[in-house]
Amino acid sequence: MAFIKKSRNSDALAQDERKVQRDCSSLALGLEQPDPLARRWAARDLADCPDASAALVSRLQREDDASVREIIFSTLTCLGDDIAVAGLVQCLRSDDAALRNEAIEAMKQLPDEVAAIMQGLLEDSDADVRIFAVNVLESLRHPEVESWLIEVIERDPHVNVCATAVDLLGEVGTEASREPLRHLKARFADEPYIQFAADLALKRIAEI
Amino acid sequence: MKRILIVDDAATVRMYHRSILETAGYAVEEAVNGFEALEKALQSSFDLYVVDINMPKLDGYGFLRELRGQDIRQVPAIMISTEADASDRQRAYAAGANAYMLKPSRPEQLLVNVKLLIGEAQA
Numbered sequence: 001m002a003f004i005k006k007s008r009n010s011d012a013l014a015q016d017e018r019k020v021q022r023d024c025s026s027l028a029l030g031l032e033q034p035d036p037l038a039r040r041w042a043a044r045d046l047a048d049c050p051d052a053s054a055a056l057v058s059r060l061q062r063e064d065d066a067s068v069r070e071i072i073f074s075t076l077t078c079l080g081d082d083i084a085v086a087g088l089v090q091c092l093r094s095d096d097a098a099l100r101n102e103a104i105e106a107m108k109q110l111p112d113e114v115a116a117i118m119q120g121l122l123e124d125s126d127a128d129v130r131i132f133a134v135n136v137l138e139s140l141r142h143p144e145v146e147s148w149l150i151e152v153i154e155r156d157p158h159v160n161v162c163a164t165a166v167d168l169l170g171e172v173g174t175e176a177s178r179e180p181l182r183h184l185k186a187r188f189a190d191e192p193y194i195q196f197a198a199d200l201a202l203k204r205i206a207e208i
Numbered sequence: 209m210k211r212i213l214i215v216d217d218a219a220t221v222r223m224y225h226r227s228i229l230e231t232a233g234y235a236v237e238e239a240v241n242g243f244e245a246l247e248k249a250l251q252s253s254f255d256l257y258v259v260d261i262n263m264p265k266l267d268g269y270g271f272l273r274e275l276r277g278q279d280i281r282q283v284p285a286i287m288i289s290t291e292a293d294a295s296d297r298q299r300a301y302a303a304g305a306n307a308y309m310l311k312p313s314r315p316e317q318l319l320v321n322v323k324l325l326i327g328e329a330q331a
Contacts (some may be wrong), residue, residue, distance in 0.1 A: 097267045105264070131290060160290040163312050167220040193312030196227070197220045 024049035031055055036065040043071040053079050057087030060099075069099070073106045085113050089121065092132045104132055108139040115142050122148060127158040134164040146172055153184045159191055166194065170201035178205055209235045210326050211253070215245040215271060216260040216288075221311075225258055228315045229322065242266025246274050254283055255326050258318075261289040261300065269303040276304040284325035288313055 022045055030042030043059070046052040053076060060072050076084040088110075091103030107114045114136060121133035134152060137145050149172070152165040162184060169177050181198045188194040212234050214225045226236045237254070239245035243266045245257070257275070261268035268287055275285070287305040289296060297308045307321045322328075 097262055097269070101262070101264050101267070128290070160311055164218075167218050170220055191312055192315055193221075193224055196224045200220060200223070 024052075028055050031059045036068050039063070039065065039068045040071050043068060043075055047075050047078055053081050053083035053087065057083060057090070060087060060091065061094075066098075069102060073102050077106045077109050080110050080113050085110065085117065089117065092121075092129050093126065100132060104135050107136045111140050111142045114140060115144060118144075118148060122152060122156075127161055130156065130158065130161045131164050134161065134168060138168055146174060146176060149173070150177055150180045154180050159188055159194065162188065163193055163197060166197040166201055170197065170204055173201050173205050174208065175205065178202065181205075209233065210255040210328075211235045211237065212256045212258060212322070213237050213239060213245060213248060213254045214258045215239045215242065215263070215268065216258075217241055217263040218260070221260065225313070225318065228318055229258075232319055232322075234322070242268065242271030242274070245271050249275060249283075250278065256322060257283060257285040258322075259285055259287050259305075261287055261291065261296070269299065272300075272304040286318075286321050286325065 024046070027042045027046045027049060030038050031046070033039055033042070039059070043056060046055060049055075056072050056076055056079075060069065060076075063069050063072060076087060085107075088103045088107050091099050094100055094103075118133065118137075121136075122130055124130050124133070130152075134149070137148060146169070149165045149169050153162050153169070156162050156165070166181070166184065169181065173181070181202050185195055185198045212229055214222050214229075214236060215238075216222050216225070217240050222238045222240075226238065229236050237248060237252070239248050241263045245259070246266070248254075249257070257272075259268040259271060263271075266274070268289070272285055272287070275283075284306040285304065286307045286309060287300040287303075288309045288311055289300070290311045291297075292310055300308045306325055309317060309321060
């Protein structure tokens with residue numbers, strides 16, 4: 001018997017039945033169908049079509065069904081092209097906390113693609129986006145993670161961006177983070193949380 | 209001893225708030241997201257919740273909305289967030305928060321709010 005590899009979306013769609021044609025134009029239309037089932041199938045099957053990322057990103061901003069969103073994120077993660085990554089970044093600017101969190105989780109699965117734009121995200125004019133970028137670093141398996149975090153705590157003027165970075169340095173920081181952490185403590189000398197988190201990180205680094 | 213549940217996905221933030229609250233004489237439990245907090249809130253009684261807004265799985269708004277639909281709805285809650293906009297504050301109160309604080313919290317501000325909501329504030 002031939003082994004058939006299950007796609008990442010297959011569990012969610014296991015009970016569903018395709019009800020639309022699978023050519024690309026039909027699938028694009030399927031993303032706009034009122035039935036979430038049709039949208040789920042379209043979101044999955046569009047992966048093989050040109051311009052799939054653009055259609056999925058456009059739908060993502062308007063999609064309110066959690067199960068459809070899950071599949072759109074999954075397909076965008078599989079595609080991982082520039083448009084897909086830009087669409088995920090766009091979600092970081094959303095007021096919808098669930099959408100932002102889903103985008104962060106999706107970005108964590110694209111270490112190389114996200115690494116290429118990380119510097120820009122960490123220099124974004126919106127402090128919230130910089131915080132979410134640090135959140136992405138939490139599980140981003142990439143050799144530059146500590147360097148990026150050190151740069152954040154040395155340069156970022158926003159206390160909550162630095163606080164988020166210090167939390168993570170407490171887990172991934174090495175000897176290289178020691179002096180930057182001390183500088184941070186001096187820079188935010190009147191912020192009890194920074195003092196607490198930096199001391200904790202320094203203690204953990206000393207125990208390595 | 210009054211019991212407080214801290215709900216935050218950041219371990220360092222939980223440790224920080226635990227340190228402040230335990231030093232002030234409160235018993236503290238922790239949850240890492242809204243789902244875990246809801247489970248603990250339904251299994252055990254607390255005098256106050258200290259809740260972060262941005263969390264994976266179930267965020268602070270979702271937790272409070274679920275909580276306010278249960279019998280434990282009268283337990284007060286402080287929401288803590290990095291969001292300084294008035295709209296975020298309004299949204300927190302609409303979800304059922306009794307107080308709203310900005311991160312990073314300061315020990316004295318946290319304790320003032322805790323004492324007020326637990327009913328220990330001096331006249």
